[in-house]
Amino acid sequence: MDFHKYEKIWLVFGILSLVIFLSIVGITAFGQGHTPAGGMDTIDPEKVSEIAPFDNPGVKQLDKNTYEVALVAKAFGYEPSEIKVPVGKEIIFTLTSTDVVHSFTIKDTKVNMMVVPGRITHKSYTFDKPGKYLVLCNEYCGTGHHFMSTEIEVYE
Ligand code: CUA
Incomplete structure (x- = not known):
């Protein structure tokens, strides 16, 4: 069994998850910046x-x-x-x-x-x-x- 191959897959998976997570956070923050919360003036x-x-x-x-x-x-x-x-x-x-x-x-x-x-x-x-x-x-x-x-x- 090629241990390094598994390690690489997990590494790629980890980076992908991080990218997805960061984009979600980014989108949420961006979205909130453009919508005043609770309809406040x-x-x-x-x-x-x-x-x-x-x-x-x-x-x-x-x-x-x-x-x-x-x-x-x-x-x-x-x-x-x-x-x-x-x-x-x-x-x-x-x-x-x-x-x-x-x-x-x-x-x-x-x-x-x-x-x-x-x-x-x-x-x-x-x-x-x-x-x-x-x-x-x-x-x-x-x-x-x-x-x-x-x-x-x-x-x-
Ligand atoms: Cu305290 Cu203004």
């Missing part, structure tokens, strides 16, 4: 200031009972810094980041959004009490992370 992080609604961030009334608050998160703050919204109305927070991953976490509410560069994240919330709400960044984003905060004023 994407945005060019370098052009955020030119793209609506981030070209004019802030509070905008959409209809009688709905408001949109567009915010840009960046190291180490949120733009705009002043946010005033009415109580008892649906507030849609729309956020993106221009640099690294941040969060938009409104204390004592269920709002805890991940803000990722290249993506637009939405979260709807209705405040049932007027007052001042503290917003914090819960994702470590650099030296100024602990100072990254803002405030939302909810008025009657």
Whole structure:
């Protein structure tokens, strides 16, 4: 029996399997790169200031009972810094980041959004009490992370 022949066959088989495996991985990675996961909105992080609604961030009334608050998160703050919204109305927070991953976490509410560069994240919330709400960044984003905060004023 020619031992070397068997060895060669196995070697060829091994290389073939590796090639097939790598092409599958490659195709999968390539495919994912071109399909935004979960139908999430994407945005060019370098052009955020030119793209609506981030070209004019802030509070905008959409209809009688709905408001949109567009915010840009960046190291180490949120733009705009002043946010005033009415109580008892649906507030849609729309956020993106221009640099690294941040969060938009409104204390004592269920709002805890991940803000990722290249993506637009939405979260709807209705405040049932007027007052001042503290917003914090819960994702470590650099030296100024602990100072990254803002405030939302909810008025009657
Ligand atoms: Cu932004 Cu931590």
